[in-house]
Amino acid sequence: MSEVPANQAPELLRRLLRAKDRIDAAPQQDWPVRRLARVSGVSAAHFARSFKLAFGVPPHRYLLTCRIERAMALLRDTDLPVTEIAFQSGWESLGTFGRTVRDVTGDSPSEFRARVRGAACGLARVPSCVVRATQRPPLTMAVSEKRRRAGDGIKRVRKTRRQA
Amino acid sequence: MSQGVAVVGLYVRDQEEALKFYVEKLGFRVHTDVRNGDYRWLTVQHPEQPSFQLGLFAPGPPVHDAATAQTLRAVVAKGAMPPLVMSVSDCRAACERMRAAGVEFTQEPVDRYGTVDAGFRDPAGNGWKLIEAR
Numbered sequence: 001m002s003e004v005p006a007n008q009a010p011e012l013l014r015r016l017l018r019a020k021d022r023i024d025a026a027p028q029q030d031w032p033v034r035r036l037a038r039v040s041g042v043s044a045a046h047f048a049r050s051f052k053l054a055f056g057v058p059p060h061r062y063l064l065t066c067r068i069e070r071a072m073a074l075l076r077d078t079d080l081p082v083t084e085i086a087f088q089s090g091w092e093s094l095g096t097f098g099r100t101v102r103d104v105t106g107d108s109p110s111e112f113r114a115r116v117r118g119a120a121c122g123l124a125r126v127p128s129c130v131v132r133a134t135q136r137p138p139l140t141m142a143v144s145e146k147r148r149r150a151g152d153g154i155k156r157v158r159k160t161r162r163q164a
Numbered sequence: 165m166s167q168g169v170a171v172v173g174l175y176v177r178d179q180e181e182a183l184k185f186y187v188e189k190l191g192f193r194v195h196t197d198v199r200n201g202d203y204r205w206l207t208v209q210h211p212e213q214p215s216f217q218l219g220l221f222a223p224g225p226p227v228h229d230a231a232t233a234q235t236l237r238a239v240v241a242k243g244a245m246p247p248l249v250m251s252v253s254d255c256r257a258a259c260e261r262m263r264a265a266g267v268e269f270t271q272e273p274v275d276r277y278g279t280v281d282a283g284f285r286d287p288a289g290n291g292w293k294l295i296e297a298r
Contacts, residue, residue, distance in 0.1 A: 013241035127293040
């Protein structure tokens with residue numbers, strides 16, 4: 001019990017939850033820390049740390065999981081073109097969108113779409129926010145970070161080879 | 165008598181605040197409000213559901229020690245309690261009415277699988293879905 005971050009006051013947590021709810025409601029929007037901090041009524045300097053302490057992920061990564069969930073749901077449940085889905089779920093670049101979906105699902109957006117088409121119809125009786133919460137990918141590290149590390153690995157191997 | 169679930173309780177941060185919210189903003193009625201020292205047993209009722217009471221309980225003494233109460237309040241304030249669902253005949257109309265009363269919506273009404281649903285929270289952080297009955 002002592003490891004529970006009991007130092008965060010319920011009043012603060014409730015205000016941080018408001019920011020999290022706003023991300024959930026509109027993950028396609030831009031959510032710079034300053035804007036989220038304003039929703040929570042805390043300083044931008046404290047927001048990211050407090051959010052991570054409360055919810056276990058930094059706000060930008062939480063936003064990313066929401067965008068990925070949105071995109072995956074639109075790929076699964078609609079006939080919208082991939083470009084439109086990327087735009088509607090908050091990506092400005094189709095290339096980044098494609099790479100992120102591949103990093104998370106192992107497939108390109110259109111491959112993912114073909115694989116999961118119509119798969120979630122059994123969840124029709126579950127409230128949508130619950131479905132969305134269950135389908136956010138569990139990102140233990142930022143996707144970009146994962147890619148960077150993978151990239152570093154490759155570079156390191158190359159360097160080692162060169163040295164050898 | 166009818167058998168079945170009679171009371172389900174929520175944890176709220178402040179019972180007075182919760183009472184105002186559920187009665188004044190959502191239109192519930194007080195069913196039972198009794199005190200014994202620090203303890204207050206408070207239940208409200210949906211006007212169309214006389215056999216069910218929603219308990220609005222505050223974590224704290226004499227039921228909980230300080231650390232447990234703090235944990236419970238934190239869990240509620242983080243929105244980590246299980247989902248609650250309220251059935252309405254017209255989701256959009258209910259939203260408008262509730263918004264006018266000052267309810268904070270977390271999800272605008274959306275059409276989904278032939279029905280409409282929306283989401284809001286009580287002041288403590290308990291999350292409700294408002295789902296149009298089919």
